[in-house]
Amino acid sequence: MEDQEYFMAVAFLAAKQSPDTNSKVGACIVNTEKKIVGIGYNRMPIGCPAGSLPWARDNVDPLNNKYMYVCHAELNAIMNKNSADVKGCTIYVSLFPCNECTKIIIQSGIKDVIYLSDKYHNKTEVIASKRMLDLAGIPYRHFRPSSRKIVIDFDEIEPGLFDNPPADPPTD
Numbered sequence: 001m002e003d004q005e006y007f008m009a010v011a012f013l014a015a016k017q018s019p020d021t022n023s024k025v026g027a028c029i030v031n032t033e034k035k036i037v038g039i040g041y042n043r044m045p046i047g048c049p050a051g052s053l054p055w056a057r058d059n060v061d062p063l064n065n066k067y068m069y070v071c072h073a074e075l076n077a078i079m080n081k082n083s084a085d086v087k088g089c090t091i092y093v094s095l096f097p098c099n100e101c102t103k104i105i106i107q108s109g110i111k112d113v114i115y116l117s118d119k120y121h122n123k124t125e126v127i128a129s130k131r132m133l134d135l136a137g138i139p140y141r142h143f144r145p146s147s148r149k150i151v152i153d154f155d156e157i158e159p160g161l162f163d164n165p166p167a168d169p170p171t172d
């Protein structure tokens with residue numbers, strides 16, 4: 001697997017964890033040594049119990065929509081970083097970053113954005129993102145995967161493991 005495909009696949013794997021049923025978004029930050037330094041997906045803030053905040057999109061009252069509350073994948077990836085900072089890093093994102101994420105990306109020193117979906121390219125948030133990235137001299141590149149699917153096969157490393165699971169160790 002190519003490096004870019006691997007890092008985008010990590011972003012997509014993270015996205016699968018998102019509780020958002022409409023748009024699951026993942027982000028993976030990679031440093032210049034090709035090491036992953038942060039991963040995130042869109043979710044409600046830590047400590048807010050599941051179900052306590054709305055996942056609606058178009059309620060007339062904005063307080064009843066998810067947008068007021070959800071922490072975006074890019075924000076979480078940066079907050080989850082396991083390095084001192086993310087200066088000079090590349091961020092792989094499953095969806096083009098919104099304007100708020102773009103501000104954080106720029107301010108954190110990330111130098112490259114690689115995205116897959118640009119489904120909201122007509123939205124003002126994304127148009128503003130591109131404007132800021134252009135001004136800041138941060139390139140954004142569309143990633144085209146070489147295949148539609150990457151299969152994770154838990155049986156691959158030790159074929160048959162799931163057919164004959166090892167016995168549990170004695171408890172005494």
Ligand SMILES: O=c1ccn([C@H]2C[C@H](O)[C@@H](COP(=O)(O)O)O2)c(=O)[nH]1
Nearest residue numbers: 020022023025042072073097098101
């Ligand atoms: O930069 C972004 C933009 C959006 N997200 C998240 C926020 C929401 O959970 C979804 C978008 O929901 P829609 O139902 O598609 O409007 O995506 C993000 O993580 N990063």
Ligand SMILES: [Zn+2]
Nearest residue numbers: 072097098101
């Ligand atoms: Zn965002």
